[in-house]
Amino acid sequence: MSSVEQNLVEGNKAYAEKFTQGNLALPPSQKYVVVTCMDARIDPAAAFNIPLGAAHIIRNAGGSAREAFRSLVISQQLLGTTDVLIIKHTGCGMLTFDNATARGVVAKNKGDAVAEEVKDLDFLTFPELEQAVKDDVQFLKSKKVEEGVQVSGWVYEVETGKVRKVE
Amino acid sequence: MSSVEQNLVEGNKAYAEKFTQGNLALPPSQKYVVVTCMDARIDPAAAFNIPLGAAHIIRNAGGSAREAFRSLVISQQLLGTTDVLIIKHTGCGMLTFDNATARGVVAKNKGDAVAEEVKDLDFLTFPELEQAVKDDVQFLKSKKVEEGVQVSGWVYEVETGKVRKVE
Numbered sequence: 001m002s003s004v005e006q007n008l009v010e011g012n013k014a015y016a017e018k019f020t021q022g023n024l025a026l027p028p029s030q031k032y033v034v035v036t037c038m039d040a041r042i043d044p045a046a047a048f049n050i051p052l053g054a055a056h057i058i059r060n061a062g063g064s065a066r067e068a069f070r071s072l073v074i075s076q077q078l079l080g081t082t083d084v085l086i087i088k089h090t091g092c093g094m095l096t097f098d099n100a101t102a103r104g105v106v107a108k109n110k111g112d113a114v115a116e117e118v119k120d121l122d123f124l125t126f127p128e129l130e131q132a133v134k135d136d137v138q139f140l141k142s143k144k145v146e147e148g149v150q151v152s153g154w155v156y157e158v159e160t161g162k163v164r165k166v167e
Numbered sequence: 168m169s170s171v172e173q174n175l176v177e178g179n180k181a182y183a184e185k186f187t188q189g190n191l192a193l194p195p196s197q198k199y200v201v202v203t204c205m206d207a208r209i210d211p212a213a214a215f216n217i218p219l220g221a222a223h224i225i226r227n228a229g230g231s232a233r234e235a236f237r238s239l240v241i242s243q244q245l246l247g248t249t250d251v252l253i254i255k256h257t258g259c260g261m262l263t264f265d266n267a268t269a270r271g272v273v274a275k276n277k278g279d280a281v282a283e284e285v286k287d288l289d290f291l292t293f294p295e296l297e298q299a300v301k302d303d304v305q306f307l308k309s310k311k312v313e314e315g316v317q318v319s320g321w322v323y324e325v326e327t328g329k330v331r332k333v334e
Contacts, residue, residue, distance in 0.1 A: 002317055004199045004250040005332070011216020012330040019328030021208070026260055028207040032171045038223040038238055040195040041188070043212050049178020056205040059226040061238035070288055071205055071228035077273050079260060083171040093193055093246060106244050106312060114311045121237055144281045145273060150169055161186030163179040165172070 024053035032083035037063040062094035065136035191220035199250035204230040229261035232303035
């Protein structure tokens with residue numbers, strides 16, 4: 001077993017020994033969903049004050065609401081959530097490259113044959129943080145299935161731990 | 168401001184006041200990435216023993232590695248992660264419906280015109296939990312860009328807080 005797997009098994013053993021919340025319901029008790037980045041420096045439960053069982057948390061590279069659309073429809077239509085918080089963050093890797101750069105890195109790391117495998121992949125990078133938040137808010141507001149859902153956009157500062165509203 | 172937004176602002180204020188980890192690096196310090204579900208009953212940092220800054224965490228409905236592929240390529244090729252843990256869970260909503268059911272719920276909630284908007288959406292549901300974990304592990308292993316990456320598959324039990332290895 002790798003050190004990563006050992007860390008999971010040993011840490012989870014300690015968590016499970018103290019675990020007391022095995023009876024929470026499937027639908028989020030506070031009826032909202034957060035879309036944020038996979039970035040290692042973000043702990044949504046702690047930084048955004050989300051108790052266990054309260055909210056769905058969707059995370060991907062950049063906190064893309066476009067990629068999250070499938071999960072959002074499920075969250076809202078099948079599990080009854082009514083609010084969406086889109087929270088992108090300072091220092092995001094997605095601000096530092098574009099599709100051509102990413103494909104070039106794959107070609108350099110793995111060779112041209114492997115790069116071919118990702119040639120049609122849109123990495124969903126963005127050049128400007130606050131505009132990216134606004135674009136994602138507008139993307140959701142443009143969807144008919146999102147009518148009646150409250151959507152807001154935020155920036156989390158990895159340097160300070162502070163969140164601020166953008167839209 | 169809604170109660171959901173107030174909870175974020177007030178809880179985050181307390182978090183930021185005690186925040187001391189503003190100098191963490193962008194690349195995950197423990198070089199791994201977790202793919203898990205958006206389910207409200209999962210707190211990956213606590214349950215899977217992930218310190219701030221240590222790992223990328225990708226979450227979507229069902230913990231789909233297929234949908235996570237874009238984020239995984241970024242995590243591995245641009246930010247140097249070498250291990251992937253796919254962790255699905257008991258009691259997952261994705262076990263309880265299929266595409267036809269989901270589209271029917273949208274039609275019932277919002278009307279046929281809105282259901283039309285999601286008619287081509289694959290909700291990526293699965294009928295059997297452990298098989299879904301294995302399928303996602305195999306999906307990643309089938310990708311050339313994932314060669315050299317250590318991929319394992321796990322189930323988290325929302326009833327007990329325990330994780331167990333599937334593959």
